[in-house]
Amino acid sequence: MNRTTFIRNSAIIGASIALPRAAFSASGMFAVSGERRVAQVLNSKRTMVQNVPVLRAFGGGQHDLVSPFVMLDEFGPFQVSPGDVGMDIKAHPHAGVVPTTFLVQGSGRHTDSIHNDIVYRKGQFMLFSSGRGAIHEEVSDDQLRKEGGTVQGFQIWLNLPAKEKFRNPETFIHNPEALPVIENEGHRIQVMMGELLGQSSPVETHSPAFYFHIKLEAGQRLDLPVQDGDNAFVYVVKGEVELENRTLVSDAQLALYTREGDLLRYYSKEGCEFLLLGGQPLNEPFYSYGPFVMNTEAQIDLCFRNYRSGKMGEL
DSSP states (O other): OOHHHHHHHTOOOOOOOBOOOBOOOSSOOOOOTTBOOEEEEEEOEEEEETTEEEEEEEESTTHHHHTTEEEEEEEEEEEEOTTOOOOEEEEEEEBSEEEEEEEEESEEEEEETTSOEEEEETTOEEEEEOTTOEEEEEEOOHHHHHHOEEEEEEEEEEEOOGGGTTSOOEEEEEOGGGSOEEEETTEEEEEEESEETTEEOSOOOSSOEEEEEEEEOTTEEEEEEOOTTSEEEEEEEEEEEEOGGGBEEETTEEEEEOSOOSEEEEEESSOEEEEEEEEOOOOSOOEEETTEEESSHHHHHHHHHHHHTTTTOOO
């Protein structure tokens, strides 16, 4: 596929229309001191990334309340029949951003211009830190194409701070057993990035950020601390969860919090699964075009020149 065409067709699109939803429930979750308020609830938008169906929760348009993240896609679940090509996201560049990939079902294959060829599987967490620029390709691995299977996961982009935009690109993969799990009666939390309740992820980031995968059983409540002034947001994977002010958020919806307060509270009547992400806002100029996320338009132009001249390498 022509790479220039891919760049033009993959520009980060603003988040979908805000559709707040509130209702009364029997949770008994009344407001308490220090609890974060919900600023906005958004519906994800169905789209395609080459041949892969995705739910895009946001893509740059909510920068102020999601920084240091810049995009959240849930891909699948989609079925790959034996002999099918499966996921086939052709070679394309990135710069200034760290696409992270987490699989909850299936497997995939990552190759890049910094000489990595990685088959990743359910539960593994991969970061492609593109820095000054590199090319990668994400496809189904040979075994999945031969035997078939179901693929589901998340690609979530973490922005690089200005001082790290032109660092050397790197790729990291972490096995599930290396990622801490907090498991108590009624809930399970996997700490993908950051620190929670005394458990720290081994994943290194270039600015303070957190990423938690949470499962809450039916009829259970959960209170979690958050740093006052940091951003925080919730993406619901499955089920329905109640937030402050009895705001109900369900499948494929995103709830953005204000920055004030140091407590997040959750209740689920029927049980749910959701992601909680956020971190310290970068508070820097933000300029994106397609797979490039930079601080100025001049830097975006430089990325294009570097890519076209071959400075980002080849697969």
